[in-house]
Amino acid sequence: MRQATVYIDREALQYNLNRVKQLAPTAQIVSMVKANAYGHGVKDCLAALGGTDAFGVACLEEALEIRELGYQQPITLIEGVFSEDEMQVVIDNNLECIVHHHQQLDWLRAHKDAYIAKNLKVWVKLNSGMNRLGFKVAEIIEVINALKAEGFTCVLAMHFANADAENHPLNEQQKNQFLHVKEACAPIMASCCNSAAIFKWPELNFDFVRPGIMLYGASPFADQTANDLDLKPVMTFTAAVIALNTIQAGESVGYGSHFVATEEMQLAIVSIGYGDGYPRAFPKQNYVSIQGKTTPVVGRVAMDMIAIDVTGLNTPLGTEVELWGKNRLVDNVAEANGTIGYELLCRLSARPIRK
Numbered sequence: 181m182r183q184a185t186v187y188i189d190r191e192a193l194q195y196n197l198n199r200v201k202q203l204a205p206t207a208q209i210v211s212m213v214k215a216n217a218y219g220h221g222v223k224d225c226l227a228a229l230g231g232t233d234a235f236g237v238a239c240l241e242e243a244l245e246i247r248e249l250g251y252q253q254p255i256t257l258i259e260g261v262f263s264e265d266e267m268q269v270v271i272d273n274n275l276e277c278i279v280h281h282h283q284q285l286d287w288l289r290a291h292k293d294a295y296i297a298k299n300l301k302v303w304v305k306l307n308s309g310m311n312r313l314g315f316k317v318a319e320i321i322e323v324i325n326a327l328k329a330e331g332f333t334c335v336l337a338m339h340f341a342n343a344d345a346e347n348h349p350l351n352e353q354q355k356n357q358f359l360h361v362k363e364a365c366a367p368i369m370a371s372c373c374n375s376a377a378i379f380k381w382p383e384l385n386f387d388f389v390r391p392g393i394m395l396y397g398a399s400p401f402a403d404q405t406a407n408d409l410d411l412k413p414v415m416t417f418t419a420a421v422i423a424l425n426t427i428q429a430g431e432s433v434g435y436g437s438h439f440v441a442t443e444e445m446q447l448a449i450v451s452i453g454y455g456d457g458y459p460r461a462f463p464k465q466n467y468v469s470i471q472g473k474t475t476p477v478v479g480r481v482a483m484d485m486i487a488i489d490v491t492g493l494n495t496p497l498g499t500e501v502e503l504w505g506k507n508r509l510v511d512n513v514a515e516a517n518g519t520i521g522y523e524l525l526c527r528l529s530a531r532p533i534r535k
């Protein structure tokens with residue numbers, strides 16, 4: 181049987197959740213479990229996130245999956261509902277909506293009594309410069325004050341475009357706008373911190389923080405790894421050695437024959453490829469971890485196989501190779517791939533076995 185395997189370390193997830201609690205001790209934690217818990221498998225992750233106050237998801241289907249699994253914590257739909265008929269499902273399942281445009285406000289008001297009777301909060305989204313979702317400053321103050329007057333309990337919500345960047349000018353603008361609206365609508369609950377902001381701006385933790393990537397033990401920052409941030413990788417992605425070859429100087433490896441050996445070397449062929457969600461294009465040299473050592477991937481990644489350099493390692497067939505995990509951080513694989521850990525974690529295919 182093919183051995184490509186995804187292991188989920190629930191203790192690591194609990195550890196990372198505790199890191200959030202240390203960094204934001206007074207805020208409630210809305211654990212972001214959208215996109216199948218960032219590719220980790222929502223069922224396993226929920227079981228390890230017992231200490232969270234709430235969950236955040238991107239759509240109704242994701243919220244309903246959590247309810248079907250039996251979890252009763254509040255769930256926020258971070259893009260709100262996409263049509264009015266979803267609003268009744270929201271109320272029936274005790275879900276909470278972001279509102280970010282006027283039609284959503286109309287749909288909410290059409291279900292006002294039931295929404296309020298269930299004590300569900302309305303998360304009102306400020307567009308402070310990211311220009312994806314939300315009301316601009318002047319408008320949101322009116323919107324929130326009207327909703328409050330109608331009896332809704334509101335949370336002012338915002339998302340940073342550059343929380344991972346040092347000294348980006350938009351950060352100050354977004355903070356200032358958020359604080360201005362918060363004051364103009366006082367008293368009001370507030371939420372603006374994702375993982376990067378939780379690390380950087382403890383003064384902005386307010387009532388609810390919304391950690392995503394840090395829960396899964398990967399870094400939100402390009403220049404810091406999970407180890408630097410005292411986070412533990414939750415996913416370990418492995419595959420097995422299925423063939424061993426010795427090649428001589430001048431011989432090439434794999435499709436396109438781009439890698440040419442400069443001296444005799446031992447290769448291990450590992451049964452992993454882009455068909456499993458392992459990236460094909462590596463603008464920088466990529467590595468795997470095997471037998472406690474970090475060793476280069478050589479030649480192109482194919483649909484089902486890669487070749488790695490095991491010269492001098494005495495590697496038996498069947499040896500497990502860590503593609504990412506605690507020894508080879510997904511942050512570093514992402515860096516070599518020219519992407520972010522978020523993407524690699526989310527886009528594994530259905531082929532690897534999950535344990």
Ligand SMILES: Cc1ncc(COP(=O)(O)O)c(C=O)c1O
Pocket residue numbers: 212258339373374375376390391392393394400
């Ligand atoms: C609204 C919102 N809040 C929080 C998060 C979590 O972000 P991160 O994974 O960077 O912590 C996301 C992720 O995209 C988001 O869209």
